[in-house]
Every structure is written in C-alpha cells, then in structure tokens.
Amino acid sequence: MFDTVLVANRGEIAVRVIRTLRALGVRSVAVFSDADADARHVREADTAVRLGPAPAAESYLSVERLLEAAARTGAQAVHPGYGFLAENAGFARACEDAGLVFIGPSAEAISLMGDKIRAKETVKAAGVPVVPGGRDPELAEAARELGAPVLLKPSAGGGGKGMRLVRDLTVLEEEIAAARREARASFGDDTLLVERWVDRPRHIEIQVLADGHGKVIHLGERECSLQRRHQKIVEEAPSVLLDEETRAAMGEAAVQAARSCGYRGAGTVEFIVPGNDPSSYYFMEMNTRLQVEHPVTELVTGLDLVEWQLRVAAGEHLPHAQDDITLTGHAIEARVCAEDPSRGFLPSGGTVLRLHEPQGDGVRTDSGLSEGTEVGSLYDPMLSKVIAYGPDRETALRRLRAALAETVTLGVPTNAGFLRRLLAHPAVVAGELDTGLVERVVDDLVPAEVPQEVYEAAAAVRLDALRPRGTGWTDPFSVPSGWRLGGLTQPVGFHLRVQDPVQYVPRGTHTVTGTRVSVTLDGVRHTFHRAADWIGRDGDAWHVRDHDPVAASLTGAAHAGADSLTAPMPGTVTVVKVAVGDEVAAGQSLVVVEAMKMEHVISAPHAGTVAELDVTPGTTVAMDQVLAVITPHEEETA
Numbered sequence: 001m002f003d004t005v006l007v008a009n010r011g012e013i014a015v016r017v018i019r020t021l022r023a024l025g026v027r028s029v030a031v032f033s034d035a036d037a038d039a040r041h042v043r044e045a046d047t048a049v050r051l052g053p054a055p056a057a058e059s060y061l062s063v064e065r066l067l068e069a070a071a072r073t074g075a076q077a078v079h080p081g082y083g084f085l086a087e088n089a090g091f092a093r094a095c096e097d098a099g100l101v102f103i104g105p106s107a108e109a110i111s112l113m114g115d116k117i118r119a120k121e122t123v124k125a126a127g128v129p130v131v132p133g134g135r136d137p138e139l140a141e142a143a144r145e146l147g148a149p150v151l152l153k154p155s156a157g158g159g160g161k162g163m164r165l166v167r168d169l170t171v172l173e174e175e176i177a178a179a180r181r182e183a184r185a186s187f188g189d190d191t192l193l194v195e196r197w198v199d200r201p202r203h204i205e206i207q208v209l210a211d212g213h214g215k216v217i218h219l220g221e222r223e224c225s226l227q228r229r230h231q232k233i234v235e236e237a238p239s240v241l242l243d244e245e246t247r248a249a250m251g252e253a254a255v256q257a258a259r260s261c262g263y264r265g266a267g268t269v270e271f272i273v274p275g276n277d278p279s280s281y282y283f284m285e286m287n288t289r290l291q292v293e294h295p296v297t298e299l300v301t302g303l304d305l306v307e308w309q310l311r312v313a314a315g316e317h318l319p320h321a322q323d324d325i326t327l328t329g330h331a332i333e334a335r336v337c338a339e340d341p342s343r344g345f346l347p348s349g350g351t352v353l354r355l356h357e358p359q360g361d362g363v364r365t366d367s368g369l370s371e372g373t374e375v376g377s378l379y380d381p382m383l384s385k386v387i388a389y390g391p392d393r394e395t396a397l398r399r400l401r402a403a404l405a406e407t408v409t410l411g412v413p414t415n416a417g418f419l420r421r422l423l424a425h426p427a428v429v430a431g432e433l434d435t436g437l438v439e440r441v442v443d444d445l446v447p448a449e450v451p452q453e454v455y456e457a458a459a460a461v462r463l464d465a466l467r468p469r470g471t472g473w474t475d476p477f478s479v480p481s482g483w484r485l486g487g488l489t490q491p492v493g494f495h496l497r498v499q500d501p502v503q504y505v506p507r508g509t510h511t512v513t514g515t516r517v518s519v520t521l522d523g524v525r526h527t528f529h530r531a532a533d534w535i536g537r538d539g540d541a542w543h544v545r546d547h548d549p550v551a552a553s554l555t556g557a558a559h560a561g562a563d564s565l566t567a568p569m570p571g572t573v574t575v576v577k578v579a580v581g582d583e584v585a586a587g588q589s590l591v592v593v594e595a596m597k598m599e600h601v602i603s604a605p606h607a608g609t610v611a612e613l614d615v616t617p618g619t620t621v622a623m624d625q626v627l628a629v630i631t632p633h634e635e636e637t638a
Contacts, residue, residue, distance in 0.1 A: 160230030317355030571595030
C-alpha cells in the first residue's frame with residue numbers, strides 16, 4: 001500500500017477519498033485553488049498544496065502543477081476523483097511518466113473508452129449489444145437515416161454536456177451546431193455521434209471492479225433513470241426493473257466490456273434499457289472512473305470502492321469471486337446541487353450561512369461543505385449527496401425523504417426540497433421510472449407561490465430585531481407595536497421580496513431564536529431555520545430581502561418604458577453580441593452568461609434600441625445584476 005496519495009480534486013469527492021485514506025493509514029495530500037484556500041477538503045487532508053488562481057484551467061486542470069505538487073509532497077500515487085482530469089488519458093500517462101501511480105485504468109483504456117465511437121466498436125466486437133447509430137463526418141446523414149427522434153452526443157465526454165435530443169429533423173443542423181459548441185467548451189473536442197432514441201428508456205449501469213491480474217467482477221447495477229437535462233439527480237441500487245436473469249446477463253456484458261479494453265480499477269458500464277423489455281439492453285458508454293453514485297453500491301455490497309481502487313492500484317489481487325458478491329437491502333442517493341428550482345434550475349451561488357447535513361440511522365451525507373463556504377460559478381454545481389439505506393426500497397425512500405427535509409444549506413439556493421417532493425411522487429414510489437419522468441412532472445414539484453408563513457416568519461425576525469432589549473423604563477416609541485401619540489394604532493408592516501415585492505403585516509404569534517423562528521398562523525405552527533435574510537424548512541429555502549419601494553420607483557422612472565435585462569444566475573459573461581445604440585429585434589440573442597459549464601442566452605424581450613450595456617466578455621456578474629437596458633421602439637409603447 002502507498003504511504004502518501006495526492007487527491008487531484010476538490011469538494012465532496014476529495015473529502016470522500018481522504019476519509020478512506022485516513023482509515024487505511026495513508027497520508028493524504030489535498031490541492032486547492034485560491035477560491036478553495038479554506039475549503040473543507042483542504043482542512044481535512046494531512047497536507048495541502050496551492051495550485052494557482054481560481055479558474056480550473058490554472059489550477060485543477062493544470063497537469064504540470066499537479067505533478068509538481070505530488071513531487072513536493074512525496075506522493076507515490078494520484079487519485080483523480082471524478083470530473084476535471086479523471087478521464088484524461090494524457091494526465092494518466094503524465095503520472096506514469098513522472099513515476100506516479102494513477103489510481104485508475106491505464107491511459108490506453110481511458111483513451112479507448114473515452115472515444116464513444118471507438119468504445120462502441122470495441123464492445124460490439126466483444127459481443128455487447130449497442131444502440132444503432134452513426135458518427136462524424138456522416139453525422140447528419142446517419143441521423144436522417146435513423147429517423148427522429150435521435151440523440152446527439154459528444155464523442156469525447158459524458159455527464160449530459162453537449163447532448164441534444166432531436167425530435168424534429170428540420171432543426172437538425174442548428175442542434176448539431178449547438179451540441180458542437182457545448183462539446184468543444186466542455187471537452188475541447190466537438191466530434192459528435194448520433195444514436196437512435198429509445199422512448200421512455202431507463203438508464204441502468206453496472207459497477208465493475210478489475211485488478212491488474214486478469215480478474216474482473218461486477219457489483220450489480222444502479223438505476224439512474226431520474227434525470228434532468230440528461231444529468232442524473234437520483235440513483236438507487238438495485239433496480240426494481242431487473243430480475244436475477246437479466247441482472248446476471250447485463251453484469252456479464254459489463255464484464256466483457258471491461259475485458260475488451262484491458263480495464264483495471266473501478267469502472268461503470270452504462271446501458272440504455274427499454275422499460276417494457278429490460279432484456280433488450282444496449283451499451284451506451286463506459287465511465288473509466290469512480291462514479292458520483294458509488295455510495296449506493298457500497299451500501300448494498302458492503303465494499304468500500306475507494307479502498308479497492310487503492311488496493312488494485314497498489315498491485316493487490318481481488319479476493320472476491322463473482323459468487324461472493326451479494327446485494328443486501330436497498331440504497332438511494334440524491335444529489336444536492338447549487339441551483340434554483342424557482343428560476344428554472346439555473347445555477348446559484350452564495351455563502352453557506354447555516355449548514356446541517358444528516359448522518360446516521362441509515363443515512364449518509366457525502367459533502368464538501370462547511371459553514372462559510374463560498375459557492376461560486378467556476379466549478380460543478382453539485383454540493384453534496386444524501387444517501388439512505390434500508391432493508392427494502394420503501395424504507396430507503398422514506399429515510400431519504402426525511403434526510404432531505406433535515407438538510408439545511410441556508411445562503412445558497414439548492415434543489416433539496418425539489419428532490420424530497422420528487423421522491424414522494426407516485427411514479428417514483430411505484431418504481432415506474434424513465435429518463436423523461438422528471439421533465440414531465442417538474443412543474444408539479446416546484447411551488448409557484450411563496451407560502452404565507454414564509455413572509456410571516458421573515459416579518460417575525462424583523463419585528464424581533466426592532467424590539468427594545470434590556471430592563472427598566474421603555475420608550476413607547478421604540479416598541480414595534482404601531483402605537484401612535486393621540487392616534488389609532490397602526491399595524492407594523494414590512495416591504496419584503498422573494499420573487500415579486502409584497503407589503504406584509506404579521507398577524508400570528510412568534511418565537512424567534514438565533515437559529516430558528518416559529519410562527520403560528522390560523523392555529524398551525526410552522527418552524528423554520530434562519531440565518532441573516534434566509535429562512536428554510538424541509539429542504540426548501542427562501543431569501544427574503546427587504547424591498548425599498550421608493551428606490552424601486554426611482555429606478556423605474558430612470559428607465560421609463562425600458563426593460564432592464566438582468567443576469568439569471570451568478571456567472572461570467574462569455575459573449576456580447578451588441579453595442580450601445582444598436583437596433584435589436586424581439587428574441588434576438590444579446591449576451592451569453594456561463595456558470596458551472598452551463599450557458600444561458602439573454603435575449604431581447606422586444607424590438608428596440610440598446611440604451612445601456614454594462615458588461616463585456618469576461619465580466620463576472622452576480623445574480624440579478626443589470627446587463628443591458630433595451631428601450632422599446634416608440635410604436636410599441638404607444
């Protein structure tokens with residue numbers, strides 16, 4: 001076993017790997033960018049090395065700086081985690097050339113399976129069924145031959161980035177162009193492939209484990225069908241769809257796929273499975289790294305996958321035969337991400353002001369957070385994973401819903417409340433899943449209105465702050481009771497804003513402490529966590545800000561008849577397509593904002609003239625920051 005291992009990653013996966021290194025008595029080396037100087041993974045490692053500035057290209061993606069950090073700290077091996085350079089064959093080869101052990105497969109296996117086109121050809125030759133499709137340079141021709149619907153995918157990467165589902169072939173060229181842009185931005189390679197789309201498919205993957213001595217086994221499957229925008233958000237093991245015969249057949253197919261590329265370490269073979277015919281499964285791709293959702297496999301098999309990555313990389317033999325692997329109980333994982341469901345799940349950010357992450361009693365949270373953590377727009381939006389285990393699926397679901405209700409991340413909007421509601425949806429409870437389910441039901445799971453008790457709680461906090469403290473005589477003018485000298489009592493109200501501004505007069509009874517606020521309305525008591533202007537409960541959180549109607553009125557008068565275009569999320573302006581004075585058409589693309597590898601196009605709400613333009617390419621913007629002001633044409637305001 002190694003003495004020292006460098007973890008070439010950040011956030012929750014770095015914390016996760018460090019935990020196993022500590023359990024094995026192996027010294028851990030963390031790396032960090034300037035943005036992560038005080039991050040949890042830095043504090044929990046035995047030592048840490050600064051890589052460089054915040055942008056990933058100058059820190060976590062810098063092979064040279066990572067190798068230098070390994071040399072300076074005496075590391076013998078490098079664990080890449082997932083994301084960043086985890087599936088970069090050049091990095092694996094550079095580690096080997098530097099005399100370091102790359103904890104993962106060989107550079108050749110990464111390169112082969114990272115090329116989705118070559119991967120399909122390789123596993124097909126090994127007898128693994130693949131989805132019918134085509135590739136560049138005959139991409140458009142192959143798509144038309146397959147017929148709609150088709151799925152466009154980057155050849156060089158996964159994770160849902162650059163994927164486009166095309167149901168109307170008249171817009172095929174535009175979709176191909178968009179997919180190429182995203183693929184180039186995410187992977188540096190815009191090569192695409194196209195596959196036949198299986199309607200209402202299920203996404204089921206098999207975990208494989210291989211040593212360097214020819215043994216390959218599988219650890220059962222994970223159901224990953226609950227996705228949004230091709231990104232997994234909930235995973236579970238085992239799948240309710242598979243019987244033992246299909247599980248064994250898919251497991252053997254995954255083993256053959258791993259053997260076809262000489263695989264070593266932990267890897268995942270992903271299949272697309274028709275929900276009405278699970279025996280007709282198709283190979284999608286192989287992920288040559290540890291998966292985000294590996295904890296559910298750990299909980300049902302009792303194996304620590306990070307430990308076995310380390311042992312295999314150190315040259316040990318796998319002691320397990322396939323018959324030794326049994327799946328016991330049921331585990332489900334939910335990914336908590338920095339995104340705002342009320343804004344269409346756009347990336348969010350902020351400072352974690354209050355944090356509670358449940359652990360114990362069948363619940364595990366893998367996280368990189370701590371109070372005070374700054375969540376920015378430079379890195380992946382996933383903050384943590386909440387995993388629940390039980391003797392059966394019903395128990396695991398119930399425990400996970402309860403754990404998400406206990407999860408508190410005030411200061412940063414997350415999807416925790418949305419996930420809790422999703423896990424209570426009848427189709428999810430029944431196990432009737434497919435990759436399109438979330439998109440079909442999403443509108444029912446995002447509340448359209450802010451509950452009255454939220455405003456009541458926010459008003460209660462403000463009312464409490466106004467109350468005089470101390471003993472002795474109290475000036476009646478200092479008591480927030482609405483008392484007037486020689487006049488009628490005037491109820492105390494507050495101008496508040498979550499979405500639209502409201503004037504709210506509290507009417508219930510309240511109890512306010514430093515971390516909680518309870519309000520009773522119409523005989524029902526509601527309790528919230530609180531921090532600064534944030535309140536939250538059951539996984540949901542609201543940023544209830546003070547609203548100044550006078551200032552808003554003055555701002556509106558300054559731009560009478562004009563529309564201010566604001567940033568929908570914190571991020572970086574990548575493209576500015578207009579200048580002050582330009583005439584624009586309704587719907588015309590004006591500015592592109594990027595956050596967490598996601599692009600958002602800001603378009604003109606109506607035809608008009610660009611009156612103000614406050615950003616240039618490279619500008620970092622906050623949520624709701626004004627980007628431009630468009631004055632409508634006179635005939636539209638008449």
